[in-house]
Amino acid sequence: METKKIQSPTKQLKDTFKSIRDPLIEDKKISIRKFSDFVMIEDPSYESLQGLERIRNTFYGRSADYRLTELLKRYLHEKAYI
Structure with a gap:
């Protein structure tokens, strides 16, 4: 029986982003890094308030x-598109 490898949603979206020329990603404002066991995204456009300090979310x-x-x-x- 042949088994098919299913891509994770992160991999599919990451591949999609590679094909999209998004200025936020091209200008390196958003960083998408894949490590062996997790994906890390640094998105400076998304900020949250934690206590009194404003943080860049990862x-x-x-x-x-x-x-x-x-x-x-x-x-x-x-x-x-939608």
């Missing part, structure tokens, strides 16, 4: 999958 694992999805939705919406 996303790992499932939250990275979610953030990639949100970025892709925003990109498609801005380009009027």
Whole structure:
């Protein structure tokens, strides 16, 4: 029986982003790095308030999958694809 390797959502979205010429990614404002066991995204456009200090958010694992999805939705919406 032949088994098929299924791509993770992160890999699929990352491959999609490679084919999209998004200025945020091209200008290196958003960093998407793949490590052996997780994906890390640094997105300076997403800031959150923690206590009194404003932090730049870094996303790992499932939250990275979610953030990639949100970025892709925003990109498609801005380009009027959806």
